[in-house]
Amino acid sequence: MPELPEVETVRSGLAGLITGRTILAVRVLHPRPVRRHVPGPSDFESVLLGRTFHEPRRRGKFLWLPLDDGDAIVAHLGMSGQFRSDSPETPLQANTRVVWDLDDGRQLRFVDQRMFGGVWLSPGGADLPAEVTHIALDPFDAGFDPVAVAHGIVRRHAGIKRLILDQTIVSGIGNIYADESLWRARLHYDTPSSDLTVRKVAGLLRQAREVMADSLSSGGTSFDKLYVDVNGESGYHERSLDVYGRAGLPCRRCGHLIVREAFANRSSYRCPFCQRRPGTIVRP
DNA sequence: CTGTGGTCCTGTATGC
DNA sequence: TGCATACAGGACCACA
Structure with missing residues (x-):
């Protein structure tokens, strides 16, 4: 991964x-x-x-x-x-x-x-x-402009996770860091991008850069021997993931149990309280 | 052009 | 025990 x-x-x-x-x-x-x-x-x-x-x-x-x-x-x-x-x-x-x-x-x-x-x-x-050449700049590139990318995203009409996984819009984000970024930004993966503000999407992109920087500082994420560095060593960042792979475990923010859902041929993990499905009405 | 879903691969885990 | 099935998912492509 x-x-x-x-x-x-x-x-x-x-x-x-x-x-x-x-x-x-x-x-x-x-x-x-x-x-x-x-x-x-x-x-x-x-x-x-x-x-x-x-x-x-x-x-x-x-x-x-x-x-x-x-x-x-x-x-x-x-x-x-x-x-x-x-x-x-x-x-x-x-x-x-x-x-x-x-x-x-x-x-x-x-x-x-x-x-x-x-x-x-x-x-x-x-x-x-x-x-x-068809791959967009990634969030670590000096020329990456979160606000400009966010403008492009809110003009589209798809679930937000699909769009941040699209390597021609912003590159480098895969399933793990998409879920981690969405958790940090408190967004449901299927929120229509056109319902979001530029400010919110730009914030999401900054969260993506942060979570990837945190992972990079510990050598990347791995769960098994499928990802190792050039010396065959695994990273240890899996210990600090907040949602990915944590189905049934308590959200580190609010304690509700993380759920795993099928989405676009892959798994998505989210907190059912912090990241409510768009349109869900919650009574106090 | 945009959005969506299928496909490629193999090893491991799970189910009956 | 053994076989079948599900699952992991990044990039690309076909199609509506």
Whole structure:
């Protein structure tokens, strides 16, 4: 479940491991994770040889690894993707999909159980890959303007959670941080965006930035071995989540029991008191 | 253009 | 015990 804080943790970890390193060999162990590399798996193995990494970059949940000639390797972790740095003597982890041999004698490995993620070459993509241009700025970007984004959101007509999950409106937010942000802003996930004020939506976006910053400071959220950093270490932020995954447990604000509801093919968690369904009348 | 729902994947947990 | 089903969900795409 890598969202922005987890992807940023991976990016900064990669920065110290691959920046300035040259690729000596590439092995693709499963074709699916390179499905977006149109020339195919064997081309991916040959076309990268001899190129050198610059510092990895990120927008929302997309990563890219600029190369010294102006191209870039684009990477998305999907649901379960991991980058690992290992000695070549270390046996390959289960579900290892792509391996790069680097000129410092280490291996970079892309491991992905469910294979929703992938890696591919983006010609000329060092500055901003074409495959990432449709992704909106994330709340950590210096150019991110919560009020401007909020104006766009209140002009739309969908449930607020759907819109903050839309990576072309604001990027980096996934199911966990959407629920956490909505809890902090005391909003029901299905509140029609057109019923909200710009001020309220801008506040929600600032909450999203805060909750993701809190998570980033502790290395990202993880529940299991599906998200780990480049050294295989889990983050510990799950202890401080307020609603996500807490069905049946008391709301930390008011004590009402958190509920889990199906929404848009996924789960949503909310406090039935702090985050009432829009239009619900509550008598004192 | 906007909104909605289905699909891809595999490992783990749960139910009968 | 064993098999079947549900579930996890980010990005993309088809369709109304």
